[in-house]
Structure formats: structure tokens, C-alpha cells
Amino acid sequence: MRIRPIHAYVALVLSSAVVAAVVQDWQTFGALSHDALLGLALLTAIGLISEGTALRLTLSRGKATSSVTFLPLLACVLLFGPPAAVVFYFVNGAIAEFLIRKKDIIRAAFNVGQYVLSTAIAGWVFLSVGGEPIAVSALDAGSGGFDLQLGAFAAFAATFLVTNNVLVFLAISLSSPDDFKHVFGSLVHRQAWSFTSDLMISPLGLVIAALYLQIGHLGIIISLLPIVFVRYSYLSKFQLEQVNQDLLKALVMAIETRDEYTSGHSLRVQKLSERLGRMLGLSVRRLGSLSTAALLHDIGKIEVVYEEILQKPGKLTRAEVRLMQSHVERGVEILTSLSSSKQDVIDAVRYHHEAWDGSGYPHGKSGEEIPLAARIIGVSDAIDAMLSDRPYRKALGPDAVKEQLQTYRGRQFDPKIADLVINSSVIEDHVAEIKLSEGLRTRDLRKAFRAGVASSPQERIRGAI
Numbered sequence: 103m104r105i106r107p108i109h110a111y112v113a114l115v116l117s118s119a120v121v122a123a124v125v126q127d128w129q130t131f132g133a134l135s136h137d138a139l140l141g142l143a144l145l146t147a148i149g150l151i152s153e154g155t156a157l158r159l160t161l162s163r164g165k166a167t168s169s170v171t172f173l174p175l176l177a178c179v180l181l182f183g184p185p186a187a188v189v190f191y192f193v194n195g196a197i198a199e200f201l202i203r204k205k206d207i208i209r210a211a212f213n214v215g216q217y218v219l220s221t222a223i224a225g226w227v228f229l230s231v232g233g234e235p236i237a238v239s240a241l242d243a244g245s246g247g248f249d250l251q252l253g254a255f256a257a258f259a260a261t262f263l264v265t266n267n268v269l270v271f272l273a274i275s276l277s278s279p280d281d282f283k284h285v286f287g288s289l290v291h292r293q294a295w296s297f298t299s300d301l302m303i304s305p306l307g308l309v310i311a312a313l314y315l316q317i318g319h320l321g322i323i324i325s326l327l328p329i330v331f332v333r334y335s336y337l338s339k340f341q342l343e344q345v346n347q348d349l350l351k352a353l354v355m356a357i358e359t360r361d362e363y364t365s366g367h368s369l370r371v372q373k374l375s376e377r378l379g380r381m382l383g384l385s386v387r388r389l390g391s392l393s394t395a396a397l398l399h400d401i402g403k404i405e406v407v408y409e410e411i412l413q414k415p416g417k418l419t420r421a422e423v424r425l426m427q428s429h430v431e432r433g434v435e436i437l438t439s440l441s442s443s444k445q446d447v448i449d450a451v452r453y454h455h456e457a458w459d460g461s462g463y464p465h466g467k468s469g470e471e472i473p474l475a476a477r478i479i480g481v482s483d484a485i486d487a488m489l490s491d492r493p494y495r496k497a498l499g500p501d502a503v504k505e506q507l508q509t510y511r512g513r514q515f516d517p518k519i520a521d522l523v524i525n526s527s528v529i530e531d532h533v534a535e536i537k538l539s540e541g542l543r544t545r546d547l548r549k550a551f552r553a554g555v556a557s558s559p560q561e562r563i564r565g566a567i
Contacts, residue, residue, distance in 0.1 A: 108276040112212045115269060119215040122222035123188055130235075131185035138237045141314055142186050144322040145174040146193050152329065153198035170332050171198075172262075172300050175221070176307025177325070179258055180251065181314060183235030184225025191217040216269040224262035231257050236315065259304040303332055366539040367486055372396040374482040374532055375475075381522055382478070388446075392475045395450035399479050402433030415493040427463050430455055450475035454483060457514045477516040481507075484515070485529060489536055497536075500529045 134142070149171045156169035171194055179187040195217040199210035233254025306328050313321025375396035379389045403412070408429055411422050418426065434452045437443040453467060453476035460468030462480075472480075488498045488506060498506070504524050511520035523529060 108273065109208070111273060111276050112208055112215070115212060115219060115273075116215040119218040119222070122219050123192070126185040126188055126222065126225075127183070128185055130183055131189070134182060134186070134237065137318075138182055141237070141319060141322060142178065142182050142190065144319055145178050145181075145310075146190050148174045148322065148326060148329065149190060149194040150197060151326070153194055154202055156198075169198075170303075170329055172259075173303065173306050173329055173332070174310065174325075175262070176255070176259060176304055177310035177314070177322075179221075179225060179228060179235070180233075180255055180307065180311045181235060181237045183237075184222065184228060186235070187221050187225055188218055191221045212273060216266065216273075220262050220265040220269060223265050224258045227261045228254050228258040233258065236311065255308065256304075259301065259307070263300055306332065366536075367490070368397055368400055370486050370532070370535055370539060371399065371479065371482045373535065374485060374528070375478050377528065378478050378482060378519065378522065379475075381526070382474075382519070384474075388475070391444060391446045392450065392478060394444075395447045395454075395475055396479050396482065398433070398437065398447070399451050399454050399483065400429065400433070401436055401451070402429035402431070404436070405432065413493055427455070430464050446473070446475065449473050450479060452476070454479040456480070458511075458516050459513045462514070472516075477519060481515050481519045481523065485523065485532060486536070489529070489533055500533060503529050 152169045152171040152174070156171075171191075175187060175190060178190045192214065195214040199205050199213045203210075205213070231254045233251055306325075309328065310322065310325040313325055315321070317324075372393055376389060376393050379392045384392065408426065411418065411426055414422070430452060434448055437448045437451060450473055453465070453472050456462035456465065456467045456472045456476060457480075458469060458472070458477075460466050485503060485507075488503045489500075491497045507515060507520045507524055511517045511524075
């Protein structure tokens with residue numbers, strides 16, 4: 103049986119972790135007093151509390167957790183040395199991964215192994231730059247003396263964080279279908295804030311150690327207060343980000359539910375734009391802006407004046423066409439009024455109806471004058487519209503959509519993006535996405551019908567179908 107690279111990598115990390123654990127200075131660990139061992143047990147308990155209350159984050163491409171176990175780890179290595187820190191993270195990692203988060207055995211074993219290996223490597227750096235665990239040094243833990251050892255402390259913190267992120271990055275690279283560049287960009291984008299924040303709060307590890315040296319075990323218990331504060335700060339930030347995203351999606355859904363034909367359109371355009379962006383090799387930062395712009399590309403249609411035109415079954419008059427085209431600038435006005443809107447998002451919304459040959463609107467830009475994000479959204483918007491039913495026509499089939507892309511490549515559409523779609527399974531996959539979206543919408547309407555909350559007789563009939 104062929105061994106997958108990720109399985110070989112997990113085996114390598116686990117075996118390296120075992121070797122790193124075995125060669126620790128266990129004689130020094132064995133010399134710890136009962137008082138020190140109780141302190142280690144208390145720090146381990148705080149670590150478990152941190153793992154048990156870790157934030158569960160929903161990311162664009164999966165789930166992750168964020169905890170503050172890093173803080174008691176720092177106090178542990180400073181007070182009791184690298185072997186104690188290895189014990190600390192082995193116990194915390196095993197209980198957190200297997201019992202609290204209940205991950206599958208390969209993921210759980212890898213995480214425990216990389217925790218132990220990262221701690222061991224950081225511990226060797228700590229000792230090599232002159233670090234000395236206070237509880238086994240000449241200092242008496244009860245005397246109130248405290249050697250900050252700032253250089254060794256900082257070296258341990260930085261080494262642990264870097265090693266941890268590198269090991270995780272390699273695992274994701276080997277198990278992900280995405281290319282190396284995108285995985286690297288995703289990890290940097292996702293971990294940059296966390297990495298910086300962990301470094302900034304690392305001095306709290308010194309505070310925990312100082313409290314232990316000053317007032318003993320009570321100091322470790324008191325250290326729960328700043329740890330809880332840090333955890334609450336993390337929670338507030340992530341909740342604010344999630345609320346903002348949820349509000350944007352709720353706003354877009356509110357706009358689209360006025361018209362059954364466009365319901366779910368913006369979310370599908372967002373997904374399709376993200377896929378095309380990844381295929382074109384966009385960086386994670388640019389993908390984030392593209393995703394937001396694609397979600398909001400029709401936000402200008404929020405006003406009621408567009409509702410009747412959207413539902414009109416026949417051909418639009420010239421005045422109606424001009425009115426519909428005005429939704430672009432109206433959307434730009436709305437986004438510009440929001441202080442949180444980024445300029446590249448605004449520009450993508452402003453130019454997503456421009457055409458490659460300059461025949462589009464509202465400014466008649468052409469070719470690469472049009473931002474790449476706007477060109478991607480323009481293609482995605484057209485694909486979803488052609489593959490969906492509209493009041494004035496039935497949905498086109500995949501072959502017909504490809505013919506349209508071929509006909510209008512270099513005219514309406516960026517030829518590179520059009521060719522990318524034509525020569526891939528993007529359209530066929532998007533048909534499945536539309537069917538899924540329509541199925542979910544029908545299910546929701548049926549729920550509303552059974553609950554008696556449908557807003558009109560017509561909506562109840564549709565919900566019952």
C-alpha cells in the first residue's frame with residue numbers, strides 16, 4: 103500500500119517528538135521539590151482550563167481553535183525548565199486533542215507531537231542562550247528573588263511560535279489540494295495576528311512566574327485573572343469580526359429575497375469569484391478583498407426602486423436600463439460612506455460591469471484598466487446569471503454558457519479568465535452549486551409554510567411545492 107506524504111510526515115513528527123522527549127534532562131526534572139511539582143500541576147490545570155475554553159473559530163476554509171495555553175507554558179519553562187514544559191504540553195495536548203476536541207487519531211497525534219517537539223526545540227534554545235529554570239537554581243523560590251532572564255525568555259517564546267507554525271504549515275501543505283503558495287499565504291494571513299498577539303502578551307508569562315515566586319501557589323491561582331482577561335479580549339475581537347461578516351451576508355440576503363430569481367446570487371458569485379481568484383494565483387489578502395467585493399457587488403440594489411425592474415418579465419425600456427445601471431454608483435456611494443470599506447473593494451464594485459473592449463459601464467474602462475477583481479466578478483456574475491432562471495428567460499445549459507463566453511471573450515470578458523473557465527469544470531460545478539442553493543431555498547420556504555409565517559399566499563404556494 104502506498105504511503106501518503108502526510109502520513110509519512112506525521113510519523114516523522116511523532117518519532118522526532120519521542121526522541122526530543124527522551125533526551126530531556128530528566129535528572130533535573132526529578133530534582134524538583136514537591137512544592138515545585140505542585141506548582142507545575144497547577145500550571146497544567148490552568149493550561150487545561152485554557153484549552154477547555156478555547157475559542158472555536160469558523161474560517162473561510164475550515165475550523166480552528168485559539169487558546170491562551172501559551173501563557174502558563176512560558177511560566178512553566180521559566181520556573182521549572184524545559185523537561186517540565188514538555189510534560190506540561192504533553193498532558194495538555196493529549197487531553198485537549200483526544201478528549202476535549204475529540205479529533206481523529208491522526209490529527210490528534212500530530213498535534214500532540216508537534217506541541218512536544220516545538221516545546222523541546224524552544225527549550226534547547228532557552229538553555230543555549232543562558233536560560234536557567236528558577237525553581238532549580240540557587241534562588242530560593244520563597245525568598246522573593248527573581249531573575250527575569252529576558253533574553254532566554256524571549257528566545258523561547260519566539261522559537262516555540264515559529265516552530266509550531268512551521269510544523270503546522272508543512273502538515274497543511276502536504277494534506278491540502280491547494281498549491282504551496284496559497285497554503286503559505288493562507289497560514290500567514292490567518293496566523294499573523296495570532297502570532298503577533300501571542301508575542302505581545304508573552305510578558306504575562308513573566309507575571310505568572312513572579313506571582314509564584316512572591317506568594318507561592320496562590321500566585322498561580324491568581325494568574326487566572328489576567329488569563330481570563332486575555333481570553334475575553336480575543337473573544338471580543340473574533341466576535342466583532344464574525345458579527346461584521348454576518349451583518350454583510352444578512353444585508354445581501356435581505357436585498358435578494360425580494361426577488362426569487364436572484365435569491366442566493368451574491369453568495370454564489372462570491373464562491374465562484376474566490377475559486378477563480380485561487381486559480382489565478384491571487385494572494386490571500388487580494389482573495390479576501392475579492393470575496394468581500396463579490397458578496398457586495400449588487401449592494402446598490404438595496405433601494406426599492408430596482409425591485410419592479412428586477413421582476414419585469416419583458417424587455418426593459420431605455421430609461422429602465424439606465425436606472426438599473428445606476429445601481430453600481432449607488433453601491434459605491436453606500437460602501438464609501440462606511441469607514442471600514444477598503445478602496446480595492448470599492449473599486450471592484452465600481453468597475454465590475456465594465457467590459458474588456460470598453461463598452462461597459464459606468465466609466466467605459468477597458469482591458470487592464472479594469473481592476474482584476476472587477477474582471478473576475480464580472481465573469482462570475484455573468485456565469486451565475488446565465489445559469490439561473492430569470493423572469494425573461496430560462497437558465498442556459500453549460501454548453502450554451504461556454505459558447506457565450508467564447509463569443510464575448512475579448513469583448514465583454516477578460517480573455518484569460520474566459521479561457522480559464524472554458525477549459526475547466528468551473529461551469530459544471532457551478533450548476534451543482536445553483537441546484538444546492540435552490541434546494542436550500544425551497545426547504546426554507548417549506549419550513550416557513552409549515553410554521554405559518556410565509557409573507558404572502560404566493561409565497562406559501564411556492565413553499566409547498
